Amino acid sequence: MKTMQILSGAALAALLGSTAMAQTELTMWYHGAGNQVEADIINQIIADFNASQSDWAVRIESFPQIAYNDSVVAAALAGNLPDILDVDGPVMPNWAWAGYMQPLPLDAAVIADFLPGTKGYWDGQLYSIGLWDAAVALVTRQSTLDALGLRRPTLDAPWTGDEFMAALDAAKASGDYEYAFDAGMAWTGEWYPYAFSPFLQSFGGDIVDRTTYATAEGALNGEAAMAFGEWWQGLFANGYAPGTSQDPAARDNGFIEGRYAFSWNGNWAALGALNTFEDTLFLPAPDFGNGPVIGAASWQFGVSATSAHPDGAAAFIEFALQDEYLAAFSNGIGLIPATATAAAMTENYAPGGPMAVFFDLTAAQALVRPVTPGYVVQAKVFEKALADIANGADVADALDAAVDEINTDITRNGGYGH
Amino acid sequence: MATINPDNHGLRLILRYTVLTLIAVIFVFPLVFMVMSSLKPDQQLLADTSSLRAFLPVGDISLNNYVAAFDRAPVGLFVMNSVIVTGVTVVLSLLVCSLAAFSFVFLNWRGRGVILSVILATLIVPFETIAIPLLLIASKLPWIGAEGVTIGWLNSYRVQIVPFIADGLTIFLFVQYFKDLPGELIEAARVEGASWPQIYRRIVMPLAGPVIATAAILKFLVMYNQYLWPLMVVQQESYRPVMVGLQYFFQLNRAWGEIMAYLSLITVPVLAFYLFLQRAFIASIASTGVKG
Known part of the structure; x- marks a missing residue:
């Protein structure tokens, strides 16, 4: 009996082996x-x-x-x-x-x-x-909105830029928080263009001119981009948000420790907040004049x-x-x-799930980053420019330098096939 | 208050040892922090960083991070790969580079000065500048193995070893050391009829303990810390070394306790190598009977 089992097993193994052999790896x-x-x-x-x-x-x-x-x-x-x-x-x-x-x-x-x-x-x-x-959302708590007397923004009626800044002012004035806003400056690399270029796009600028992908001139250093840059610098200069020296541990735990009133964070970190505060809210991006935008892909x-x-x-x-x-x-x-x-x-x-809002946010506000081979360089240039501005560099100089670097790279690569 | 003077030897000794102890503590602190942190859960680890508790085994202490580190990555495999690559490279490098240096110092052949200069010039060429050409070469080299002749060295130990066997710095160290050896020893051996291989094996290398230890330590550190090259030439997990393996722990939400546990584990071979060489170094000095 045992011999029969072994023989049957061997035959089965051979059969499976021959099937596997027939498959192309x-x-x-x-x-x-x-x-x-x-x-x-x-x-x-x-x-x-x-x-x-x-x-x-x-x-x-x-x-x-x-x-x-x-x-x-x-x-x-x-x-x-x-x-x-x-x-x-x-x-x-x-x-x-x-x-x-x-x-x-x-x-x-x-x-x-x-x-x-x-x-x-x-x-x-x-x-x-x-x-x-x-997707990224503005993370806060209902109790925070109530305490600060703020309306709850929705997908259909997100906060305007002024409302957003008024919210930060209220949080700052309350004295209850170390900082009103946590942008996530401790996360470097792709986080910068993914999380922060939507603010620029909401102002009306962009990392590169998407109509041609041949230049960043005007897109990254035009009036809209300058307004974004001034606003961005103000976040740090006026003490609304921790800058580039933010402790990574504070980024990971600052919101759930109550150190920040609002946190710009992704769906991957949402469960941690939900598990800590039952009244956690994931709010849509504010509209700085050109529509609310979040990153995608x-x-x-x-x-x-x-x-x-x-x-x-x-x-x-x-x-x-x-x-x-x-x-x-x-x-x-x-x-x-x-x-x-x-x-x-x-x-x-x-629908009705604790993070369903992220699906709706993605469907309604998401904009892919510039669809160009040059993006891998542009992302790094953009990151450096934003870090420099956050650290006090002249906005116009920083953005002009970024435009020059991006344009030089586009030229060197023959326009990247656009 | 006592003053320091030649008669106050005891006080000077205490002061000296106090300073040395302080320096030693400063150097040991990172290692202590690493090991202590590896025993703590992430929240406690991060909270402790702002106080001396970071260097003490206090709070919720356990080996959970080590268990998690082994679950997350094949730590043993990575350490074994690095030990194999590093060990083989160090041994072959000592052999090849010492032979080259022996030739440059003791053998008389035309062009040796120029060639040594060229080799030394490679010291100023960063590896990153030759990485891509090296990759293209390695990907097209033939190899004869159990599967017959194959093309390409990628995904193997040899691709991590062979390019680093000979290097300018190790040759330079041996050349400098060999130049300082007493010439009378070599001349006496030649007069007695010793061949060059015999002189290399029986006279020069037994006297070269200190430079062997120095070169081995430097080579070991370079090889054990290899990241860029294995990243480029090894795509299979089965050949990955420890430094590439470290990246397994840098997920979106970083598990700092596991990172510290992994670092503690991969530091063990480095410390063991140092301890081993420390003894070899002392033994080599004692056995040569030559005083500098």
Whole structure:
């Protein structure tokens, strides 16, 4: 009997082995190493996909997020890219332009209901698609609004710039807070353009002129940008917000410790606030005259330019776009599902859920960062300019210098293909 | 109040040791902070940073951060990879660079001065400037292994080892040290009929303990702290070293306790290497019988 079991097992193993042999291997790189919850979900999707058909077998290699982009660029130089890549939304145009990625052969109908920020288009073609998006809100408490005598802004009637500053004045005058506003200056890097360029856009400026993508002149140093710069500097010069020397620990815990009345923060940090204060509110961005704006686009999946199996890679990506997986990512790591139907399946983003407002904010206010290969440079220039202004640099000089640097980079790269 | 004078030897001794102890404490503080923080939950860790409690094992102390660090990343694998890469590179580097220096100092061949100058000139070239050309070369090099001939060295130990075996600084250290060795020893050995390999193995290297220790320490630190190069050439987790592994802990919400636990763990090989070399250094001085 035991011999029969062993023989049966061997036969089954051989059968499974031959099935596996028939599958063409697709390699995939992912940025989530070190995040066990994320790894469990992506591994489950891969296991489900591999078991669902006999043509393709996806094998994943995970990278720590901080090292991911550099690893991909180095691998591209060495001709060692995988079939499937994940890419940060604003970086995608650069990788597409540089020849690291190829258009994603996905039927438009499949992603028709996806949030706009999850769709990665470059040069008129879809290159990447995200299973989730991220959003930023003005975090505060109802009790704070009540104590300061402030109206609660809504999506339809957000605070104007004047109302926002009046709120900061009230919080500052109350003496109850170390600072009225926590912009999150301790978070450097992509946080700056992601979180702060929407303020600039709400003033009417931008990082670069999006009509041509050939210059930042006028967009980043015009009247609107100057007004934004003066306002931005005033936040720190007038003691409304902690500046670039903010302690990272204060950024992480300052709001829940009651040190800040208002905090500009993302949906990924929302649960911490909700768990601390039952009356936590996530308010829409203020309108500084050109409409309220928040950033959009998070990590997305695409196909590498060197993949010999774009059809297989696309098949996997389409498989991963199922609502159950979008909901799993949302429940696991707090991200905003890409579709309303997936949001309805989640704990936090379902209608009436504690974080449903983020889905509405994304749908109503989100604007993707400049869709240009030059963004990777422009983001760093913008970050430096904003830090300099926050530290007291002359606004006009800082913005002019940023414009010069961005324009020089655009010229050096032949206009980046626009 | 007592004054310091030649007759007040005891007081001077106390003062000297007080100053030395203070300096030692200052140098040890970061390590103590790291280890103590690795035992605390994040909130307590951050709260303690503003007081001396940061250096004391007080409050909610546990090994939870270590358990979490092992759950988050294959710490043992990363340490093993770094120890393999660093250990092999240090040994091969000492061998190759000492042989090169021996040749420059003791052998008489045309052009050695020029070539040594060229090698020394490489000291002013930052690695970042040659990283990409090196990457392109490494990605196209052939290798003969169990799978036959393959092209490309990426995702291997050898790609992390071979480019760093020979370097200008290590050769320079050996050259300087060899130049100061008593020439009479070498001449006597030649007169006695010793070959150059025998002189290298039996006379020069046994006298080179201090420079071996110095070069080994410097090389060890450089290799153990490698980040950029392995980031570029290793895409598979199975070959990742500790410094790339450190990035596993820098998520959006940073787990500082786990970071401190990971740092404490990866510091162990460094401390062990220092202790080992400290003994080797003393032994080498004692065994040579040559006084400087």
